Amino acid sequence: xxxxxxxxxxxxxxxxxxxxxxxxxxxxxxxxxxxxxxxxxxxxxxxxxxxxxxxxxxxxxxxxxxxxxxxxxxxxxxxxxxx
Numbered sequence: 001x002x003x004x005x006x007x008x009x010x011x012x013x014x015x016x017x018x019x020x021x022x023x024x025x026x027x028x029x030x031x032x033x034x035x036x037x038x039x040x041x042x043x044x045x046x047x048x049x050x051x052x053x054x055x056x057x058x059x060x061x062x063x064x065x066x067x068x069x070x071x072x073x074x075x076x077x078x079x080x081x082x083x
Contacts, residue, residue, distance in 0.1 A: 007036060008037075013043070031045065
């Protein structure tokens with residue numbers, strides 16, 4: 001049995017696009033830190049001035065967990081084991 005992959009990380013990403021006007025394909029490898037797990041996908045890099053910047057994308061599951069952690073979720077016990 002294969003080992004389960006719980007998260008993915010890399011120091012660079014490759015972006016591939018097809019130009020809408022010409023149909024030409026372009027690939028660029030960029031120095032962007034990449035981290036992904038079941039809850040989030042995070043992209044980190046530098047702004048033009050060299051300061052830190054990041055984008056965080058939440059999965060549906062990750063958004064539910066974030067709402068629960070911040071008190072915004074329903075007052076339900078999803079596993080039924082808490083009283």
